[in-house]
Amino acid sequence: MTERVAALPSGIDLCFETFGEPTDPTVLLVMGVGGPMGWWDTDLCRMIADRGYQVVRYDNRDTGRSTKLEGFEVSRVDVVRAWLGLGKAPYGLDALADDAFGLLDHLGVHRAHVVGVSMGGMIAQTMAIAHPERVASLVSMSSTTGRRRVGYQHASVLKPFLADEPMDRDAYVTRTIRGSALIGSPGFPTTEDVHRNRAEETYDRGWIRGGSLRHTLAVLTQPDRTRDLGDLTMPVAVVHGLRDPLVDKSGGRATAAAIPGAELLEIAGMGHDLPAPLWRTFVDVVARTAARAGDPPRS
Numbered sequence: 001m002t003e004r005v006a007a008l009p010s011g012i013d014l015c016f017e018t019f020g021e022p023t024d025p026t027v028l029l030v031m032g033v034g035g036p037m038g039w040w041d042t043d044l045c046r047m048i049a050d051r052g053y054q055v056v057r058y059d060n061r062d063t064g065r066s067t068k069l070e071g072f073e074v075s076r077v078d079v080v081r082a083w084l085g086l087g088k089a090p091y092g093l094d095a096l097a098d099d100a101f102g103l104l105d106h107l108g109v110h111r112a113h114v115v116g117v118s119m120g121g122m123i124a125q126t127m128a129i130a131h132p133e134r135v136a137s138l139v140s141m142s143s144t145t146g147r148r149r150v151g152y153q154h155a156s157v158l159k160p161f162l163a164d165e166p167m168d169r170d171a172y173v174t175r176t177i178r179g180s181a182l183i184g185s186p187g188f189p190t191t192e193d194v195h196r197n198r199a200e201e202t203y204d205r206g207w208i209r210g211g212s213l214r215h216t217l218a219v220l221t222q223p224d225r226t227r228d229l230g231d232l233t234m235p236v237a238v239v240h241g242l243r244d245p246l247v248d249k250s251g252g253r254a255t256a257a258a259i260p261g262a263e264l265l266e267i268a269g270m271g272h273d274l275p276a277p278l279w280r281t282f283v284d285v286v287a288r289t290a291a292r293a294g295d296p297p298r299s
Helices: 042-049 076-083 093-106 119-130 155-162 169-183 192-204 209-220 249-258 276-292
Strands: 004-007 013-019 026-030 054-058 112-117 135-141 236-241 263-267
Touching (some): 013 042, 013 093, 026 093, 042 054, 042 276, 054 093, 076 209, 093 209, 112 119, 112 276, 135 276, 155 169, 236 276, 249 263, 263 276
Parallel strands (some): 026 054, 026 112, 112 135, 135 236, 236 263
Antiparallel strands (some): 013 054
8 A cells, every 4th residue: 555646637646556456446535624645543544445346536625745736725704605506716626626537547447336435425326427427326424405494513513613813733633523523423432533643644745724615615615516416327325313413414315315226324423424333334325326336346
């Protein structure tokens, strides 16, 4: 397992890693706002690979060791304006979807099983709509359709996530631990040490405030995909925690309702994270959804 860089024709460089055999069907893992590839835990990636898949995880643009678009400065005011339906984003979910397809092209993969969480689920949905022939199956986790009346944030998490504080390493780690406790899974608690280690690794791999803000603007300015989701024909599973305060469970329900034949798995006690006790459940969902597309897991 070695980090590599894909230089895309668009000028974006994406840092990525693979697990498993390149001859196996590919599972592409897409992360959410401000999250580098390591938020897909290495052990979780290996669990998926052990089921007979090549697993690809990567840093979205503006995260980790991928290209940072620091020439496009945004502020908290821009985020508030976007929340109100005003203003524009430096790039949208379509650009992030194009990045993902560019990475698959770099790897010589025409068709992949795409799994996305939070903003990553929105990117995965966008990929499936734009090029359904390239998405063998789709798993959308902790995400929503883009319709503003569903998948909203609960008031308890808005103020901390919009706070304008100094963000050196110590401040970032402290704020991330606090935020993780707010949005994490009450039924599957994660220790503070795990949150701290992840926050330190995220910051040290190249976290920048502007990158997270640009991701947030892409989410807030996304289109309503409900109608287009109704045209999808690949196997789809939707996973959502019933205790998710960052993307309300109505977002998962609306996603599943929009897609004919989609499986909806709601998990009691799960918030807006990927807790270790649920990894086996996540792997099983990915594997059975891929099997519906003709790529059964290894026994």
